[in-house]
Amino acid sequence: MSLRLLSYNIRFGGTGRERQLAEAVRACDADLVVLQEATSPRVVERVAKEAGMSEWASQRGNSLAFMSRVRIKKYEWLRPRGGRHPFLEIEPAGAGLSVFGLHLSAVHSNWTERRRMREIRALLGLLSRRAELPHILVGDFNTLAPGEPLDARQLPPRLRALVWLSGGSVKYQTIQIVTGAGYVDGYRLKHPDERGYTFPTWSPHVRLDYFFFPAPLAASLAECRVMNDSPAFKEASDHFPLLARIECPELTYLQ
Secondary structure, eight states: OEEEEEEEEOSGGGTTOHHHHHHHHHHHTOSEEEEESOOOHHHHHHHHHHHTOSEEEOOTTOSOEEEESBOEEEEEEEOOTTOSSOEEEEEETTSSSEEEEEEOOOSSSHHHHHHHHHHHHHHHHHHHTTTTOOEEEEEEOOSOOTTOOOOGGGSOHHHHHHHHHTTSSOOOOHHHHHHHTTEEEHHHHHOTTOOOOOBOTTSOOBOOEEEEEEGGGGGGEEEEEEOOSSHHHHHHOSSOOEEEEEEOSOOOBOO
């Protein structure tokens, strides 16, 4: 049985775009959706209802939330020491794994990259004490993988200035920390030669959204793709959703 897992940054809480977001989620046919910038429980509830998701959870002002049409055994916001923002752990019933949602600090600069490095080390430190737990890292990492260039000319002027203040380039290391800890980049595993840009929807030029699997779990990944083939995605948010299909044990679907 497959779990269709979606990562989706809905931009500034999604207020006023609930219908478009629900349409985008339905188009992905996802079982479990991990949301970023989902700061309004009212919006999450409405989108979940319109998208046919029976379970959802959100905290006001917290970026991470989820909605699901499979039964969730447990979920918890985690605040490991050293982390700037909470992470979200979700355990679907019968999946045999946990999903860890994350949304790392934004903006392209060496200063913010060091912050992202501290944040991911905080999560990896927590997971190192739970080594027996099969899990997936899911979300908007707000950074680039090694070898993937940033065209600063496409950034807004205020953000372009931060790159200039960083010496004209950003030394991206966050993804190297993740892969160095033994995780596999799900999209790159399935698409080694494709760009996979997820942001922004009106002029895609960077890949900010990722699925990471511990190496022993990577064989369970059947599919991973950027959902960018419908006008609904451009209307709903500034990020394209990222979808993974994962082979799991018995899942429990809700009525």
